[in-house]
Amino acid sequence: MALVLSAHPQVTATLVLLLSVLSLAAGGKLLVVPVDGSHWLSMREVLDGLRQKGHEIVVVAPEISLYIKPTKNFVMKMYSVPFTKEEMDHTFWRTSQHVFEEGSFLERIVKIYEGVKNTSAMFLSTCTHLLYNKELVRYLEESKFDAVFTDPILPCGQILAEHLSVPSVFLLQQIPCGLELEATQCPSPPSYVPRVFTDLTDRMNFLQRVKNLMFELPNYFLCDFVFQPYAKLASEFLQRDVTVPDLLRQASIWLMKLDFVLHYPRPLMPNMIMVSGVNCVPKKLTQEFEAIVNASGEHGIVVFSLGSMVSEIPMKKATEIADALASVPQTVLWRYTGEVPPNLPKNVKLVKWLPQNDLLAHPKTRAFITHGGSHGVYEGICNAVPMVLMPLFGDQMDNAKRVESRGAGLTLNILEMTSKDISTALKAVINDKKYKENIKRLSDLHLDRPIHPLDLAVHWVEFVMRHKGAPHLRPAAHDLNWIQYHSLDVIAFLLAVVLLSLFISFKCCLFCCRRCCCKKGRTRKPTKSKSH
């Protein structure tokens, strides 16, 4: 057979292609390196879609995690990490508590910095334990994956993809310091694309544009602070010098969980695919929750959650909130695991966990009190539920600003808000029809799409598996340095040519004038002398 094949190389090539197509038709092999928390929840939706298409999915995850649990749907490869569940929970808890602590601006910044540092250290340690788990990595090397599917907010998955020489697909909303823009070579003019953490919209006056441009600088340092340890880890592991942008640049497709009903319109690159709404597939409520919702009567319910990382808050704050919730006739479902506030009104049900999207999808839901995480905000938009936003950290302030600027919700400062503020805001979004109308308009636009974002995400992961990447979508800008990209060398050259031409012309004119003057001078002088 080998002899026959080698005698007909074209037949061999066709057979090999046919076999590989057949093997993929029977399902490809995908390596998934997820990020914990709400990030995992939307990724799992896409994985379920891929599983239904018959692909084999291998998920590598740390033994200790918030949400990533073994399931029958995927092959789960767990690896050990040097911390316990209690230590992890405590780290998250401490970080989230810092947000509520009072003190001077500087004190708070230092505390939040400490918290983020501890959390980052834990993530880094997790990544190190994955990469240096020799047995697991050998298994991955031998598994011959078609693609790696990962969340680039932590570049661990891309380090593995590089090591395995396998194309990768990213699922993300955004990365700290806008690294996704640098890594995709996506233009992002600071004149109308607000930077993260600036609290600005796309319509800025002069001073706001100054602020927006100046935010590039702290972003640069933030980037270095967050990603430098990963660059070091990757360089050691891959045994060559790499930076994190270098790594991320290699991704074939960026599945972006954003939509311009919420985000401000800005340039995109061909390998960026908008898939916001992947997590908005409502399922039937469990009997327990169905009963609560049905018992709420004509007033309906309010869904209240501060996200996967914050399930308890200081008692003083909890008491204030409880006080405010008593002022509305709606039943409030509050995800809260802390000590029960003494003034907890009858209309508030505390739950350790709630099926957020399924509750928001219920027609009896009147409002959504949220911390403004991108996951929750898009669920609010998808289900057309007006929001009261209490942003805590990260991109939540920006998300809250966007919802508010669209007239689809109200934002509260979680540190300064009083019981009355909460009550007023909640009553407004429930009773003032304009909030419902605005969120309904956003929802209509968001849902009016030619293909469900989940199908779109599944298609592009499969595309990369089928074609071993998507090099035809990779802009040549990746091969240019900063000066070349901005044509500064060309502009300098053309300027030099123009200046040189002007200089030579000027010199020529001067020379001609002088000759003329000299002649005149010479002609004159004798005349003068003659006249004398």
Added chain:
Amino acid sequence: MALVLSAHPQVTATLVLLLSVLSLAAGGKLLVVPVDGSHWLSMREVLDGLRQKGHEIVVVAPEISLYIKPTKNFVMKMYSVPFTKEEMDHTFWRTSQHVFEEGSFLERIVKIYEGVKNTSAMFLSTCTHLLYNKELVRYLEESKFDAVFTDPILPCGQILAEHLSVPSVFLLQQIPCGLELEATQCPSPPSYVPRVFTDLTDRMNFLQRVKNLMFELPNYFLCDFVFQPYAKLASEFLQRDVTVPDLLRQASIWLMKLDFVLHYPRPLMPNMIMVSGVNCVPKKLTQEFEAIVNASGEHGIVVFSLGSMVSEIPMKKATEIADALASVPQTVLWRYTGEVPPNLPKNVKLVKWLPQNDLLAHPKTRAFITHGGSHGVYEGICNAVPMVLMPLFGDQMDNAKRVESRGAGLTLNILEMTSKDISTALKAVINDKKYKENIKRLSDLHLDRPIHPLDLAVHWVEFVMRHKGAPHLRPAAHDLNWIQYHSLDVIAFLLAVVLLSLFISFKCCLFCCRRCCCKKGRTRKPTKSKSH
């Protein structure tokens, strides 16, 4: 009823919304202002799709045209134009013949310029006769359209959309001088996005980048030459000063007939939707063509067409081509209406018209000889047929360059090519497997999409009809001037602040130094005098 409604404004609003949704569910009303030639062919495919969705489609077209003919599918509103079919055919014929005329570079440029000027004058006159056809415009005003669907290569449709205050959707590949980039505020760095007519790819060396940047200048003049008369016409008709970019900026959605398997990857804007392949829906061949194809035996056929505008060529060229075609065993179907060359070989069938896409879709088709119009090139890619390209004018040189740079075809210079060149190129693309493999790879990538481009195009036209536009996709960049967009004012301000700070610091230091020196000076002097 009116009283009841006005007493409950919210009920009124809901009812009005419900009625408008219901009226659209039963089909919206679309005004179509098409452009003749191959542009109409792809637009007609989208219109057929929209018609099937139950929308009422009104097409306004000149009485004299190449392809736009009355049909039962749409309401056709024809308007008179001040030229006959013969005059129009003669203008097109003369323009196309200029391409083949020999002479110095300058002579040819002047002749081509003359030809383009005559054609442009005809299009402008057509537009003027549409806008000033009072009866027709009154009918359009009274018709209450949901959207205007047009090809912006001629801005006549958008002038009408502005007049009627109706949102618009554009279908295009590109506009002369890259106006689509300016009008959508789409960044297009000259360092890796080749300009039209430059014959460059996305990978350029320093001198090529200089050339690419310098091409902005002739582009600017070309733009003015082509569009200034339309700006004048629009300003008079709309009774306010407008430029053509101002007009085009108002479009809600730009349906772009391009794909990055052929075009070089570059930034996009959120309201640009890639729909290349709308025209690649093969239909069954007529008996006549089916018979020719079947009679071609194992060697199959070659499809040869120089596009809708060039159906005859000078006899000398035709004889050379006929000579070359005799050297291949394939049956060649040549769209040609001129005088039959005396040496026409037996394997060449001359036809006045051919179903290009349906023939290319036939498995017996081995090669495609084309002028490289975007329409034909995408049909070649869609059906995976390797190409011999003979570009004539416009963007055809760029298209040919792209196909050749992908190894999917060979380009010939139509003026300089000899019979041997044609024969060699044709044999190469038929017999050298690499051309077939490369076009097959492009075709696989092009066809591997989550939704058919025709459905995508139909969706977005309907989207604009349903939502009265797509303002959420409109970037705030439209409200900035050139200086603001590029942040030049902010950079100047920050530079001024930095320089001023440096200057003040320097002055302070100088002042301090002087004081120190003076003191020392003062202390020293008396010492000196004392020592004396």
